[in-house]
Amino acid sequence: MIRLALFDIDGTLILSGGAGEKAFGQVFAEVFGVPDANRGVRFAGRTDTAIVGEVLERHGIPASPANFARFFAEYPPRLQAMLHQLQGGPLPGVRELVDGLARLPGGPLLGLLTGNIRRGAELKLGHYQLWEPFRLGAFADGRTLRNDVAAFALEEGRRMLGSDLHPDEILVIGDTPADIECGRHIGAQVLAVATGQFPPADLEAHRPDVVLRTLAETSPAAVQAGWRH
DSSP: OOSEEEEOOBTTTEEOSSHHHHHHHHHHHHTSOOTTTTTTOOOTTOOHHHHHHHHHHHTTOOOOHHHHHHHHHHHHHHHHHHHHHSOOEEOTTHHHHHHHHHHSTTOOEEEEEOSSOHHHHHHHHHHTTOSTTOOEEEOOTTOOOHHHHHHHHHHHHHHHHOTTOOGGGEEEEESSHHHHHHHHHTTOEEEEESSSSSOHHHHHTTOOSEEESSGGGSOHHHHHHOSOO
8 A cells, every 4th residue: 555655746747848947047048157058958857956066067167055056046936937938737647646646535645756946846836736735845955866855755754654654655656767766766666657758668668666658547546556466
């Protein structure tokens, strides 16, 4: 039985029309004087912190605490503006699944396991009225590696649900190989969904417990039951 369901955000819960990537580019252009900063940078499955560090280093800017703080002070207002300018929304089956899990008697605690910083996650999900159901959050604030974010999610899950929470009772839901890897890092079950940049075959190669084309292919009861029996 799944007691904690941890969702990735971009490509799993929502598509934002590239709002985050465009806001990143704006900050680097307008604040750091680096045009086309996103060129050649891989965003999918990575933490905001790792991406900022890579871009700073590429352009010979010190990856100092002051520069990280400067970036993340300027990023949220630009992200918020982009969310209002671009077309996006919840992916197929997401709202029904999240709402159904929240209503399920004895259902799992709903959490986020994401490469977004907390404020970015809140802006994205709040824009599409999806923030409120999630009671646990593991974000990239101060963390570069997705595996470290996952380890924090496990700690928080045990704090909220009890130290007897077993990794098999955790389900990580995501759309990238990095989501599968970080779920495996904490011993969780993993549901991979092909609503992001990776087709089913690419996800299956990383051996999650199950691969779905969209979250419309499952149900709250199926998620609660899990895939390891």
